[in-house]
Amino acid sequence: MITLERQSLISKHLSSAETQAEVVTALSRIAYHFGFTYFTLANAPVSTDNLLEPLIVETTLPIDYIRTFDENRFLPICPLVPLMKNMVLPLCWMCRPPDVEGGPPQFPAALCNLLLDHNMSTGVAMPLQSSDGSSYFIRLDGARPLLTLPELNEVGMLLLQAFTVYDRLRREAPATAKLLSIRELEVLRWTSQGKTSSEIARILSLSDHTVNAYLNKAIKKLDCVNRTQLVAKAIRLRLIN
CATH class of the missing domain: 1.10.10.10 (Winged helix-like DNA-binding domain superfamily/Winged helix DNA-binding domain)
Known part of the structure; x- marks a missing residue:
C-alpha cells in the first residue's frame, strides 16, 4: 500500500472513532501496516518505577514477555527510558547487545535476548502528553528493518492522531x-x-x-x-x- 493511501485509510478510521476500543483497533492496524507485531500505550516511567506492567494502559505484547521483563527488573536498565525523556519526535531503534557494533541504544545482553526471543528486534516509540499534563508513550515492536525517515514521519503523525483521539475519548467517557x-x-x-x-x-x-x-x-x-x-x-x- 502506498504511503498516502495507507495514511488516509488509517487517519479516516481514527477520525471516525467513537470509542477507545476503536482507537486500540487502529493502533493494531498502524503496527501491522508498518510491519510491526505489537503495540503498547503506557504511562511514561519515572525514576521510581521498576515494573512495566503497572504502567501499561493497552498492549498486545505477550503476557510471558511482560512477566519475564518485570521478573528481571529490566525497566530501570532499559536504554530507551532515558532517551525517551529528551525526545519529542518518534525514536526508532534496532536491538543490539553490548558486544555488537552499532549506534545507540545498546541493550544489556539479557534484555536483548528477551526481545529477540519474541521477534522484537526493531521498535519505534513516541512520547506523548495528555491534555491534563500526564506523560505517555506509544511503542511499536516487531522484526523489520529500521524505518526510513519518510516512514518515521508518517508513523509519528498517525501515533499523535491516535493518542489525541484516545485522550479526548478518555476525558469524555463516563466516570464509571x-x-x-x-x-x-x-x-x-x-x-x-x-x-x-x-x-x-x-x-x-x-x-x-x-x-x-x-x-x-x-x-x-x-x-x-x-x-x-x-x-x-x-x-x-x-x-x-
Whole structure:
C-alpha cells in the first residue's frame, strides 16, 4: 500500500472513532501496516518505577514477555527510558547487545535476548502528553528493518492522531467507564455475548489465564460477586450494550 493511501485509510478510521476500543483497533492496524507485531500505550516511567506492567494502559505484547521483563527488573536498565525523556519526535531503534557494533541504544545482553526471543528486534516509540499534563508513550515492536525517515514521519503523525483521539475519548467517557480498561471492557462484551474464557482467549489472542484475570479485575472494580452480576451491572451502567 502506498504511503498516502495507507495514511488516509488509517487517519479516516481514527477520525471516525467513537470509542477507545476503536482507537486500540487502529493502533493494531498502524503496527501491522508498518510491519510491526505489537503495540503498547503506557504511562511514561519515572525514576521510581521498576515494573512495566503497572504502567501499561493497552498492549498486545505477550503476557510471558511482560512477566519475564518485570521478573528481571529490566525497566530501570532499559536504554530507551532515558532517551525517551529528551525526545519529542518518534525514536526508532534496532536491538543490539553490548558486544555488537552499532549506534545507540545498546541493550544489556539479557534484555536483548528477551526481545529477540519474541521477534522484537526493531521498535519505534513516541512520547506523548495528555491534555491534563500526564506523560505517555506509544511503542511499536516487531522484526523489520529500521524505518526510513519518510516512514518515521508518517508513523509519528498517525501515533499523535491516535493518542489525541484516545485522550479526548478518555476525558469524555463516563466516570464509571473509566474504572475499566479497554481490554476489560472488550472481554466483558464478549462475555455478555455468551462466550467462554477459552473462546474469548482465541478471539483476542490471549491466554485463558489473562482473560480470567481481566474479568476478575472488572468484578472487583464494579463490586460484583460473579460474571452474571458483572454483565448485568455493566449493561445497567451502559458500559456495554
